[in-house]
Amino acid sequence: MNTVFEYTKGMREKEMHYCPGCTHGIAHRLIMEVLEERGALGNTIGVSPVGCSIVAHQYMNVDMLESPHGRAPAVASGIKRVHPESYVFTYQGDGDLASIGTSEIIHAAERGEHFCTFFINNAIYGMTGGQMAPTTLVGQKATTCVEGRTVKQAGFPLRMSEIMSQIDGAVYVERVSLATPAEIRKAKKAISKAFDVQKNKQGFAFVELLSTCPTNWGMSPTDAIVWLKDNMVPYYPVKKFKDVEEV
Amino acid sequence: MAEKQLMKGNEAFATAAINAGCRYYFGYPITPQNEIPEFMSRELAKYGGAFIQAESELAAVNMAYGAAAAGGRVLLSSSSPGVALMQESISLIASVELPVVIINVMRGGPGIGSIQPSQADYDQVTVGGGNGDYKTIVYAPSSIQEACDMIYKAFDVAEEYRNPVMICADGMIGQMMEPVALPEPVEPVMGEEIRKKKPWALTGHRNERERHALNSVWLQQDLLEEYIDAYWPKFEKAERELQEWEDFMTEDAEVLYVAYGSTARIAKEAVVALRNEGVKVGLIRPKTLWPFPEKAFENLDGVKDVISVELSKAGQLKRDVRLAVEGRARVSLINRYGGMLLDPAEVVERTKKIMEEVK
Numbered sequence A: 001m002n003t004v005f006e007y008t009k010g011m012r013e014k015e016m017h018y019c020p021g022c023t024h025g026i027a028h029r030l031i032m033e034v035l036e037e038r039g040a041l042g043n044t045i046g047v048s049p050v051g052c053s054i055v056a057h058q059y060m061n062v063d064m065l066e067s068p069h070g071r072a073p074a075v076a077s078g079i080k081r082v083h084p085e086s087y088v089f090t091y092q093g094d095g096d097l098a099s100i101g102t103s104e105i106i107h108a109a110e111r112g113e114h115f116c117t118f119f120i121n122n123a124i125y126g127m128t129g130g131q132m133a134p135t136t137l138v139g140q141k142a143t144t145c146v147e148g149r150t151v152k153q154a155g156f157p158l159r160m161s162e163i164m165s166q167i168d169g170a171v172y173v174e175r176v177s178l179a180t181p182a183e184i185r186k187a188k189k190a191i192s193k194a195f196d197v198q199k200n201k202q203g204f205a206f207v208e209l210l211s212t213c214p215t216n217w218g219m220s221p222t223d224a225i226v227w228l229k230d231n232m233v234p235y236y237p238v239k240k241f242k243d244v245e246e247v
Numbered sequence B: 001m002a003e004k005q006l007m008k009g010n011e012a013f014a015t016a017a018i019n020a021g022c023r024y025y026f027g028y029p030i031t032p033q034n035e036i037p038e039f040m041s042r043e044l045a046k047y048g049g050a051f052i053q054a055e056s057e058l059a060a061v062n063m064a065y066g067a068a069a070a071g072g073r074v075l076l077s078s079s080s081p082g083v084a085l086m087q088e089s090i091s092l093i094a095s096v097e098l099p100v101v102i103i104n105v106m107r108g109g110p111g112i113g114s115i116q117p118s119q120a121d122y123d124q125v126t127v128g129g130g131n132g133d134y135k136t137i138v139y140a141p142s143s144i145q146e147a148c149d150m151i152y153k154a155f156d157v158a159e160e161y162r163n164p165v166m167i168c169a170d171g172m173i174g175q176m177m178e179p180v181a182l183p184e185p186v187e188p189v190m191g192e193e194i195r196k197k198k199p200w201a202l203t204g205h206r207n208e209r210e211r212h213a214l215n216s217v218w219l220q221q222d223l224l225e226e227y228i229d230a231y232w233p234k235f236e237k238a239e240r241e242l243q244e245w246e247d248f249m250t251e252d253a254e255v256l257y258v259a260y261g262s263t264a265r266i267a268k269e270a271v272v273a274l275r276n277e278g279v280k281v282g283l284i285r286p287k288t289l290w291p292f293p294e295k296a297f298e299n300l301d302g303v304k305d306v307i308s309v310e311l312s313k314a315g316q317l318k319r320d321v322r323l324a325v326e327g328r329a330r331v332s333l334i335n336r337y338g339g340m341l342l343d344p345a346e347v348v349e350r351t352k353k354i355m356e357e358v359k
């Protein structure tokens, strides 16, 4: 019999703690499939954030460590100095990267660090129970803005890919979505491209993945997908922002 | 031992670290320790190592965390408020059991404070620091030579105990010049060697072993209690084996000074001056602040007064002294603070006042 599909060796056979319909699991699998396909699982060191994905190391079959909240890009910079020939990546949520960790992500990009960052934008603080994130959309409800985010009270949501693309050391910046199978395939290509950029020592690579948090959005998984398409994509355009061959 | 050469404290500290096999340094500018990052930025690349001027102390300590997890020999340095900013991750490094050496060239506080020498970080480094149940092993040198020897040893202690080790120097020792014989260079464990020599390090599993996951979070509290129980014996071992101090004219002493760092040099001069007047004074000089050298206080026969001589308003060292004295003598304080220093004459005069109060 021909094998048409196999579970990636990049994922450990563990029951996941993520909520039904959460796209963290999809993002994990895409990164691990890409590493497996390039035979790199044994030569990769990952950094997990503070957020729902703090225990990503329970699922991903690569060496990993946890970072303090927001500091993953600094941790990865240190790892890369000791193992410059290994693949190094950070996996970070929007509270982690776009709030407490803005300084570390900007300066890792500024230095043109040779690692990749996968940025899970679900427009909410998932793990702590649905507080407003810097990425929460105007009008979107959260536990610290129950009537919906207002510009008057909390200002405008932060577009991280747009910011990152202004930094010379970031040579590859793309925003993808995990809403449909076709888009998930495109997301995998972007992840693969980010690892190419790292392998070729071209500079810093950043992939933003528009994601869902059905639990804290208060929606069914299918409604969450529709909400992502109708609300997030108009504000966070899905596109390649930057692809420079050499810095 | 190499020949003695005249060196500025901070540069000697950095050289001692390189000779100990340190190849990774991360730091952010802060007076009075700037010569350390400046020196490392010039030197480390020559040894195949790496220097990053971090965007903040928060980033610096986390770069150190990453490099230590990857199996590198790592040095951090900063001064009091910068060390305060690092404490969250020092706690995390201890929780994951990684070796990192930190030089704290202390300055006056609280807040942004002053850039002059101070010892008001005693609480921060010995009992304060980050959150949770852990200890930082702390050495306190009183000369540039001693600082170099302690830094050299600290890398081995950090790896043996898999724990952060701090060298608490003050601005005086960091900035002055003294003759120093540098310790012999050792070859560091780098690259592929790390996999063999440091099996706990993150190196990539090469499809040869289970993946390593270094975690600090415990979502099940009973497991965290078990984990703390599993690593706690090393702190008990440290308390048994790492206590270090110097006794100076303590044998027949009726008055005992306790002082560390550059202040101990001033206290020593006061001892000599008072001995010349026939007063029986001695000095216990802690070389480790944690573990505190309680053993030095085992025999206090004939001692009437124990005096903590330190650069801190609150008498931070005095609290540990009082715990070690356990009510067997009166414990007093001779101090300056905020960046002001004691001189031997002031110590002598204030000692006499304290002795009069006894009568």
Ligand SMILES: Cc1ncc(C[n+]2csc(CCOP(=O)(O)OP(=O)(O)O)c2C)c(N)n1
Pocket (backbone or CB within 6 Å): A050, A051, A052, A053, A069, A092, A093, A094, A095, A096, A097, A120, A122, A124, A125, A126, A127, A128, A133, A213
């Ligand atoms: C220093 C610190 N501050 C706050 C927290 C609490 N905290 C845990 S997860 C989290 C937010 C994570 O949100 P996000 O990065 O968006 O990840 P998600 O859970 O949505 O994937 C916060 C604030 C912490 N653990 N550490």
Ligand code: SF4
Pocket (backbone or CB within 6 Å): A017, A018, A019, A021, A022, A023, A024, A052, A122, A126, A127, A212, A213, A214, A215, A216
């Ligand atoms: S809370 Fe949200 S982000 Fe976290 S696991 Fe559940 S759905 Fe996913």
Ligand SMILES: [Mg+2]
Pocket (backbone or CB within 6 Å): A093, A094, A095, A120, A121, A122, A123, A124, A125, A126, A133
């Ligand atoms: Mg989030």
